[in-house]
Amino acid sequence: MRVFKHFQKTLLAGVGVLALAACTQGENIESPGATNPGTPPGGGNNGGGNNGGGNGNTAECPTGFTTGTSVGGLTVCNISGSILGDLTLPYVSGVAYQLNGRVDVGIDVGADGATPGGSAGTLTIEPGVTVFGASGADYLVVNRGSRLVADGTQDAPIIFTSENDIERRAVDASDTGGSNISEWGGVVVLGQAPISRCQTAATPGTDQCTNVVEGVTSPEASYGGSDANDDSGVIRYAQIRFAGFAINQQGNELNGLTLAGVGDGTTIENVQVHNNSDDGIEMFGGTANLKYIVLTGNDDDSLDTDNGWTGNVQYLAIKQRDDGGDNGFEMSSTLDGADNPVVPQTNPTIANFTVVGGRSNAFRINTGHIGRFLNGVVAYDTNCFRWQDSAGDTDPSSYSGLTDPTFNSVLFDCAVLTDASPDVPAAVDSVNADANNVVGASSLTSMMFPGPNEQGVTAFDLTTLPGSFFEDTDYIGAFSPMESETNNWAAGWTFALFPAPSCPTGTTRTGEIDGKNVCAVAGVQTEDLTLTRGNYYELEGRVDIGVDVGADGTAPNGDVAVLTIEPGAVIFGNSGADYLVVNRGSQIFSNGTRQNPVIFTSQADLEDTQADPENAISEWGGIVVLGDAPISRCQTAATPGTNQCTNVVEGVTNPEASYGGSDATDSSGSIRFTQIKHAGFAINQQGNELNGLTMAGVGSGTTIEYVQVHNNSDDGIEMFGGTANLKNIVLTGNDDDSLDTDNGWTGNLQYLIITQRATGGDNAFEMSSTLDVADNPVTPQTNPTIANFTVVGARSNAFRINTGHIGRFLNGVVAYDSSCLRWEDTAGDTDPSSYSGLTDPTFNSVLFDCVSLTNASPDTPAAVDSVNADANNSTNVSNSLINVFINGPNEAAATAFDLTTLGDPFFEDTDYIGAVKDANDRWWADWSCGLEASTPC
Structure with missing residues (x-):
């Protein structure tokens, strides 16, 4: 096992310094201005962050603040009582502000602002400040008419946390607190916006309808009124950690963030609540809107909605702890004494949400709650719904006038x-009401980022919603496919959202490259293996997935395994001896996405040590996938296309690896949005090399889409029999043939780009089948249908067609500085002198622009006849390709073959020849490399 030591560019985790400041109640202190240098205390670094500080700290509290007992090496400045007027907590490096008991911002001015004795206050907290409590009795209440302006930044979020958290992280800056909860109180914001649950008899939504908020006593604190545009301040780029407490009884607890009667004039953006002992955020009525919300590890409900809240949320990530949590959402409204809904009903619109957990229910929907839920992902190990009969069914036995929630x-x-739950039919009906809802497996990576299954869901068009709050998105879930663990809207200001990458079970950590774990994969894998994103994976020698189960699945000692590779994962080898073999009966799921392809490459490529990157080949082995679909070349005497007709694949030795069988629909998994670079190797002799991607006896149940093979020393892709279909394939810079077909492959291919290197390459296509000892074709003959292809090169021949190969080639462009065709007399001429029973390949709507149509091959007349057989083929029109492979005017003028006449649903209908219609056709972009200057290989 190779061990990596001190690879270049090892990332160093910086240790931030906790900065806080506190003030005594009632004093109006003028802020001296932010002095934060940009390292967030306890935030940042993609959900990590550091709360530094240490012995010898000489920081002093700002003028007007009293100094408390040092915590975690930080200077503590005290805040207590009521803040009247304006108070600012300045950022001072090495300072933290402590809430001593309940701290009130202002005194309640009432719903109309005229309550006697009421007094407005404003608490401003500068970016980078940390405010903490030592027990559940320490919490912050922003009263009606007052404002909290906690306006952090991505690089310097504001931290509300506990004394214990500060002390833990002073010892170990990476300590995320585990399952710690209830270490201080929380944050309560009270506003004058409408609510539906009145403390005394009153008309809901008016100034007379107010209530007292849960969790706050001695004295109680009121909320509600008639001002939908109530402005209770700004909470932006803020964390609330380890809070929540039952002030006086169970069920009357403090939430991490309580928003009660808060209006839409308030800004709530980029807020995280982590490990709260009650709800993460609870909405008691009001109209407040929320955006970019992270709720992690909360011990009751993550988001609790009640009392007539009618606001919006966009971009919501919910992740529960393994050992805590109740519902993802608990959602209630208000019914009157006759069980009729009270207006305003709780009716939020929540878009782009991801809920991950396994406790109770993802949604518990109660008592008249409506709500609209759009573009969401729910990955939950228990129930999606608990749906009360009072929730919203339009005609339940005991309720009337209720409306079901909507899911799109x-x-x-x-x-x-x-x-x-009592109203299961209503829940099922609500899910089934939109055909774009999907009940099926998720493929999230790092628990949050969309994989292929999420990207397969048609997103709801948010531009159709009223108002301007919602941003248009074309994806479901909280994060877009273009985001990753280190580049996303939550990066830099959240805490413990994404787990630190670690080597998964079945791999061994051997070091680092560029600060990422190197996880070695070796030997024969007989257990399912998942390669998670965020690491580099080294193939150590030949790596087998499963043990061959034979053509009929009953081979002695056969063992099936599944290899799953997450989007963005990188797998590498260091020599030609390092390669991957997926044996018969086992499967590979290389689940890349357009924005985060799976990449197979070489160690030299990762370390940037290639002497000549543009021509780097043969730096590791390649990928071999073996199936039990029919083949025509049997290793021993047998009937082709049966279970008795098997063969051993080229390039694999010690032991050899077998393929072939009778299952045309064999599924060896899927390879999507995947790059294979700098591979290929002669294992033991010339002619027995590893290709970039070898597919041998692979069946039509396998998905091969959006795959690139770049700079392989042998063929880019070689098909040994089988029935596999391919779509959206890019073959660039390969040193032998770009696509090699043999042994009875009968699949389809649509959208194929082939470009050769200037200094390497042989034929673009080399195409063979099998003849028997009497030179008759063996069935199944190699007979693919290949449509919408563009071939650009200059080495050997565009097509070398041998030994009984048939094939149909439709809507192609061949721009070749050598011969278009080398056509053996064994290829398929209907009456060559020495062969019988052969059929020529067919070409329809192909533009041939070569130095010569044919070389001096034995059967040139048959080649010419095949080209001339369709008037829509052209040999006298120059290509006008743009940027090497994109159709220009001459290609656009060509008459395309009507693919619908094939009667095969695999083929998409096109009205053009070539792989790429025009400059707007970018199916090849983002996930591939080397086709444009912005994405070099």
Whole structure:
């Protein structure tokens, strides 16, 4: 096992310094201005962050603040009582501000602002400041008419946390607190916006309808009124950690963030609540809107909505702890004494959300709650729904006038869709009401980022919603496919959202490259293996997935395994001896996405040590996938296309690896949005080399889409029999043939780009089949249908067609500085002198622009006849390709073959020849390399 030591560019985790400041109540202190240098205390670094500080800290509290007992090596400045007027907590490096008991901002001015004795206050907290409490009795209340301006930045979020958290992280800056909860109180914001639950008899939504908020006593604190545009301040780029407490009784707890009667004039953006002992955020009525919200590890409900809240949320990530949490959402409204809904009903619109957990229910929907839920992902190990009969069914037995919640473009992946709740039919009906809702498996990576299944869901068009709050998105879930663990809207200001990458089970950590773990994969894998994003994976020698189960699945000692590779994962080898073999019966799921392809490459490529990157080949082995679909070349005497007709694949030795069988629909998994670079190797002799991607006996149940093979020393892709279909394939710079077909492959291919290197390459296509000892073709003959292809090169021949190969080639462009065709007399001429029973390949709507149509091959007349057989083929029109492979005017003028006449649903209908219609056709972009200057290989 190779061990990596001190690879270049090892990332160093910086240790931030906790900065806080506190003030005594009632004093109006003028802020001296932010002095934060940009390292967030306890935030930042993609959900990590550091709360530094240490012995010898000489920081002093700002003028007007009293100094408390040092915590975690930080100077502590005290805040207590009521803040009247304006107070600012300045950022001072090495300072933290402590809430001593309940701290009130202002005194309640009432719903109309005229309550006697009321007094407005404003608490401003500068970016980078940390405010903490030592127990559940320490919490912050922003009263009606007052404002909290906690306006952090991505690089310097504001931290509300506990004394214990500061002390833990002073010892170990990476300490995320585990399952710690209830270490201080929380943040309560009270406003004058409408609510539906009145403390005394009153008309909901008016100034007379007010209530007292839960969790706050001695004295109680009131909220509600009639001002939908109430402005209670700004909470932006802020964390609230380890809070929550039952002030006087169970069920009357403090939430991490309580928003009660808060209006839409308030800004709530980029806020995280982590490990709260009650709800993460609870909305008691009001109209407040929220954006970029992270709720992690909360011990009751992550988001609790009640009392007539009618606001919006966009971009919401919910992740539960393994050992804590109740519902993802608990959602209630208000019914009157006759069980009719009270207006305003709780009716939020929540878009682009991801809920990951396994406790109770993802949604518990109660008592008249409506709500609209759009573009969501629910990955939940228990129930998606608990749906009360009072929730919203339009005609339940005991309720009337209720409306069901609505779901559009939501992927539900739960153990069960609903529990045994009273109104299961209404829940099922609501999910089934939109065909774009999907009940099926999720493919999230790092628990949050969309994989291929999420990207397969049609997103709801948010531009159709009223108002301007929602940003248009074309994806479901909280994060876009273009985001990653280190580049996303939550990066830099959240805490413990994404787990630090570690080597998964079945791999061994051997070091680092560029600060990322190197996880070695070796030997024969007989257990399912998942390669998670965020690491580099080294193939150590030949790596087998499973043990061959034979053509019929009953081979002695056969063992099936599944290899799953997450989007963005990188796998590498260091020599030609390092390669991957997926044996018969086992599967590979290389689940890349357009924005985060899976990459197979070489160690030299990762370390940037290639002497000549543009021509680097043969730096590791390659990928071999073996199936039990029919083949025509048998290793021993047998009937082709049966289970008895098997063969051993080229390039694999010690032991050899077999393929072939009778299952035309064999599934060896899927390879999508995947690059294979700098591979290929002669294992033991010339002619027995590893290709970039070898598919031998692979069946039509396998998905091969959006795959690039770049700079392979042998063929880019070689097909040894089978029935596999391919779509959106890019073959660049390969040193032998770009696409090699043999042994009875009968699949389809649509959209194929082939470009050769200036200094390497042989034929673009080399195409063979099998003849028997009497030179008759063996069935199945190699007979693919290949449509919408563009071939650009200058080495050997565009097509070398041998030994009984048939094939149909439709809507192609061949721009070749050598011969278009080398056509052996064994290829398929209907009456060559020495062969019989052969059929020529067919060309329809292909533009041939070569130095010569044919070389001096034995059967030139048959080649010419095949080209001339369709008047829509052209040999006298120059190509006008733009940027090497994109159609220009001459290609656009060509008459395309009507693919619908094939009667095969695999082929998409096109009205053009070539792989790329025009400059707007970018199916090849983002996930591939080397086709444009912005994405070099």
